[in-house]
Amino acid sequence: MTDVLDQDPDYRAAVVDLLGVLALGELMAFERLAEDAKLAPGITDKAELAAMAAAEFHHFERLRDRLVELGEDPAAAMEPFVTALEEFHARTAPNDWLEGLIKAYVGDGIATDFYREVSALVDPRTRELVLEVLEDTGHAEFAVDRVRKAIEADPRMAGRLALWGRRLVGEALSQAQRVAADRDALANLLVSGRVPAGFDLAEVGKMFARLTEAHTRRMAALGLSA
């Protein structure tokens, strides 16, 4: 499928953007999970978080290797997204262990759903890699279990944590808008779609509806209202 990438510079730019933002996301997920591991209430939970962090790092490696294979500089491909991702993480720094778990579960959930939607619009080789690095690293089940138990133990927490979930979505959307405004190639990939014929605007609306529904399901799994 490298021919598609060679023949169409706009498409190539979009794929490099996609791999770049995913690679940076994985690298920052690594950092964040490693940071959250420090908040873990015990060594076993710490080790669980560290395992997820290591898995995210290996996803990063796969994306970086693909960028190198395409003749791209991985650092340059990631650079355009540093500000948006750093700002997202700075604005949503968890205050405790539970907020960290929810951020990882809810935030990664939305990101994963979004990238999975995008993967439908790209060539098979890129799609395969994107789907591979989106594989759940075991975080979801772990987070749901820990958050539910904490809310059972102290139901008053639910209000604060539900607000936290809403804040995460708001910040994620605002940074996503920023990226869409800055990166034409990536935005064009999503809206006009290149391979195959992509989403029209009505379809983009439906995609957002799907993302929102999935988010509501995740909040419910945690025992929280969306």
Added chain:
Amino acid sequence: MTDVLDQDPDYRAAVVDLLGVLALGELMAFERLAEDAKLAPGITDKAELAAMAAAEFHHFERLRDRLVELGEDPAAAMEPFVTALEEFHARTAPNDWLEGLIKAYVGDGIATDFYREVSALVDPRTRELVLEVLEDTGHAEFAVDRVRKAIEADPRMAGRLALWGRRLVGEALSQAQRVAADRDALANLLVSGRVPAGFDLAEVGKMFARLTEAHTRRMAALGLSA
């Protein structure tokens, strides 16, 4: 070699201590490298540190799995060393990227040399695992390169960084003494030695001389006086 472990409860306690302190050390090295990755001056350096952190985590996994195989609770085996290791890291929190690199290089260097000495005193199966997890994760070359370049660019740094190296050794020794005082089984393993006949006190003195020499060589490799 599990028979040795089954037949001699003191020896078994010493091996569990050894695997526990190593496992905790690897898990904390993971955390520290992930933390240092945040100080990295660019995405490429960040990714290098993250790769080393992931490698340390996989070492931790090997040690944890061996503890489980021996019927031990890994968290319980690590617990006795939490205070000493946390105190070491709290007292030697790097102020910048270079201090972090030196800490990783010099600190891991001493720890690796020490555990390698200990590995001569244990059964072959334990020895093999210890030597495997001590394998260099690529950090040494990376740290030496970055620190030398920084000192070349600004030679006035050398004094501060040399002091930092001395402080690291002092704190490491003081925590090691604490562990030796608290954990009889581990201390007995080193001093009396079980399998094979271990170090006598004169040999312990020589071991310290070897550790000190190796430390001096590492500082010299960085371009610093020990």
